[in-house]
Each structure stands twice: as structure tokens, then as C-alpha cells.
Amino acid sequence: MQKELELVSVTKRYGDTVAVDAISHHFKPGGYACLLGPSGCGKSSTLRMIAGHESVSDGSVVLGGKDISHLSPAKRGTAMMFQNYALFPHLSVSENVAFSLKMKGVDKAERLAKAGEMLELVDLSALADRLPDQLSGGQQQRVALARALITRPQVLLLDEPLSALDPFLRIRMRGELRKLQRELGISFLHVTHGQDEALALADEIVVMNNAVIEQAGPAREVFNAPRTAFVAQFMGGHNVIALSDGHFAIRADDVRLTMRDAGELQGNITSVEYQGMHVAIAARIAGDQEVVAMVPDTTFFENPQNPGDAVGLTWDQTKLHKLSA
């Protein structure tokens, strides 16, 4: 039976500043959710309130129908994986993993056996006797993961878990995180500021900005149907255009170039950037707005354009998406 995590107008105030402003959200149980937003948007505070490392100023955190807002971190059924992993530098890998069992008074042989099982899960059995600073970043991350999972949490909270890794490792580790979440079937709640990371990992994306939730939903829905200009811009790949009847978002790869007078809009090309599979063409249109068109490279090179050229921009009207703000 999966327990459901729910936020009920959760608020965090630091003095006069509101870091998290009465947010409510119901996370789907057993899924991979990402809290996405720019730095300072309140996503980390939200995670830390769920974990119990930050007190809730108002509202409540509910897990499996029980208000856990005022329980100690270990009694909530959550476990947290810290941004810099926070491994105990004086303890070996297996002692790090077994730490919570030691705190519960489990005897040494038993807790090290349990830690061994967890290390097998993250494929680190061979390094059980090393100290954390003898491990690579990716290995340290797996130790942190094993240490969090040994408490058998209902929800695993991950605070920017991939930000300390190099780009290559980041992509590999996110694959492993996703795989692990499927195997364990528990909820993962992952805080990140990278939209590509969120899109790659999440079943459900919660976009935050200025202490509130801007939009929440399945990854594909948030990307394809952004509700606000902020979400469209933050998720990337979209143009936000002010037209006579309001603001609209359109995916850059849905914008096509055409003859000067044949398009919906006219513009002058300001830059052409070859990106491999696509060519990104930026054009300045009336009202000093910039529109980017992502044109497949074969299409572009059949009829190459240069900065300064006047072009028409066109799209399928059904792809144009009205924004509420």
C-alpha cells in the first residue's frame, strides 16, 4: 500500500520574507516527482519542510493521511539525500549506510549485514570498507542513496542530487535514479533547477517560482502546455510572443521560415546558430521581440539564410498556445 504525500497550504516565513507561500499539492504515490524552479524560488525550503529539517510556519505536510508536520525527521517515513551527500567522513562506507540502524541500537553484525544488502542494491559492495573521501562523486552519491534507503522510507527526498557531478556522470546517474525508483516502487521527490533533468526523470513536474507553484502536472503536459510565460520560458524550447489578442507560447521547433510576406509575422534574422541536428535561427519581429525557430539542419541548408535577411515566420495555428499570464 503506497502512502500519499500531500502539502496543505504549507508556508515558510523567515522574519518578514515569505519563502514558501501557502502551497498545496497532492503528489501521486509511487511516482517520481520533480520540484523545479530557479534558485530562491522556495523549492529547497519546501523539501526541507517535508523532511523535517525546517519547521513549517503554517499549513501541514500529510503523509498517508497523517499530519507529519511536527514529527522529528526520522519519524516521518521520509529520508533525505543531501546535496553534497553529507557522508560522515570518519566512518567507512558500510558504517555510513548502517548509521541509522546503529542509532536504533541494532547490534553490529546485524546492521552491517543489512548495510551490505543496501550496498549490493547500489552496486558498491566492493568498496564497503573505504572512507568517503576515497570514493568518486558518483560512488559517494550511491552511498548517500543507500544510507537514505536503509531506513525504508515511504518517500525519498533528493536535494539537487546531481548538481555536484560532472555532466557525463550526471546523465548516467539520473538513469540509475530512475531505474532504482521503478525497482523500489516508493515515491521519489527530487529538487532541481535543471529542466532537462526534470523532463528526463519525472512522472510529475511541479514548477515553482516566487514561493508559489506555477504549474504542476505530468512532464509532457507541463512542457507542451505551459500555463504561464514563466513556465514556458523556464522549461525552454518555447517562444513567448505578445500578439494583438494576448500572450502566446509556441515551441521553437514548430516555427517555420517562409517567404517574407507569406508568414504570420515578419522579421529580420539576427543570428544563425548551427547546433547539429537543428539550426537555431533568431529573428527580430515588430515590437522588438525575438523569436527563435529551430529548423532541422537539412531543411535549413536547402535554403540557407544569413543574419540581416528579412523572412516570414509561420506555424500551424493549432500549435499556438495561449498563456494566462
Add this chain to the structure above:
Amino acid sequence: MVSPLMAILLFFLVLPVGMILIVSFWQATEFSIIPAFSFENYEFLFGSSVTFRVFMNTFKYAVVTWVFTLLIGFTVAYFLAFHVRTQRWQIALFLLCTIPFWTSNIIRMISWIPFLGRNGIANSALMSWGVTDRPLEWLLFSDFAVILAFVHLYTLFMGVPIFNTMMRIDKSLIEAARDAGANGAQILWNVIVPLTKPGIMIGTIFVITLVMGDFITVRFMSGSQSANVGRLISNDIALLAYPSAAATAIVLLCTVLIVIATLLRFVDIRKEL
């Protein structure tokens, strides 16, 4: 090429110690010092039960002082590092701890005397509260007074390195421990104490060497009734028995070095330096 730093070390450290070592093999009579190579001073030192007793007394002062400076220093450092929230208050309270050090060692030591004396403030207060009806004799000119003065003089040397090490402990480790279900005492014992060991070790080295090398505190606070190795040396010097004083100094130096070498085997302090 000898670098300037090496030259300074040679002149101010190696040379004096070398001279003491040489003189320790000389001979002396009541009125003259004779350059020689004789083990007479060492034979006398190691053959005398007084030496043994005095060394034991010195160790006793060092160990008891260490225990108290560690308890007080650790507690204060822990409070400053983990309970005082803002850096401004941390600095303010830390400076407060150093205020006694704005006066000289000797003055701080001597100021205990009128406080602890037979008719001092401590005794009159205790008598007026009815705790005792006669002045307590052991308050002054006793081992109690010596240790009290040592603890007062040297706790800062224990507290500062511990505070310094504690400030470098990543606060997320404390949260990680709490996340794993550790309570306050468990966090203290399983995370903070192990990670503070290098600071404790540096403080220990300060306190042990300072107490082992002291002679003036013991003389003043014990009213010349107790002896430690420092006093042995200072007495020899007063009697112009330089070779004997030098030999005692060399034995003391070796003892302290052995103690420190032993301590360093248990804790790695390289990261702190």
C-alpha cells in the same frame, strides 16, 4: 644555501637545545662548572626517588588539568559552534572568553591569592552562607589551588583549537544524523566528538606541554609546598648547578616528546595544520 627561516630555527631552537644537551654532560661542584663528558647528572637523576616522585606529581597536574580544560573547553566550544546562531554573537562571545588574557599570566595567578586565602572572599562567603564554620585550609597553597590556576590559565588553549575544528564541521552532517534518527547525545558522541578529535589533540598538546613546563604557577599557588619538574630545574639554576638543571631539562624534554608522539599515533592532526 640555508634559507632565512632555517637560520632562525637553527639559532633560536637547535643551538640552545644543543647547548643544554652538551652542558647536561658537564660536571659541577659547589663553586665551579667543569666541561666534561660524564653521565653523573643522569645517574643521579635516575637513581633518586625524588625525581620519580616529582615526575609523577608533574604528570598528575598535567592529567587533572587536561581533564578539566577538556571538559570546560569542549563545552564552551560546543556552545559557541552549535548553539550560537549568528556569526556576530559567535565572535562577540569568543572575544569575551579571551578577556582574561588581556592581563599577564602572573597577575591572573596572583589575583587568586586574596580570593582563596584564609580570610579571603571565598572563605568569608562560605562561612556567611553557613557552609562551613571554619576557614577551609585547602583552598590556597594546595594542589587544589595549583590545578585551579592551571585550568584558569590554560582552558583557552584547549577551547580555541576545538572551536576551530568544530566550525569546520559541515552542518549538513548534523542534519544527516538527525535524518537517520540520532538524538542530541547520539549526534554528539557519534558525529561531533569523532570529528573534533584533531582539535582536541592540538589543545591537549598545548595544555600538556604548558603544564609540564611550568614552574611559577606551582610555586605561587602551592606556597612552595609542592614540586614539579620545572621547580626542580629552577632550584638547580638558583644553586648555579647548571649541568644538573640541563640534565633534568633534557629528561623533561624527552618525556614531553614521548607523550606527544604517543598521542599523535592515535589522531591525525595534519588536516588542521
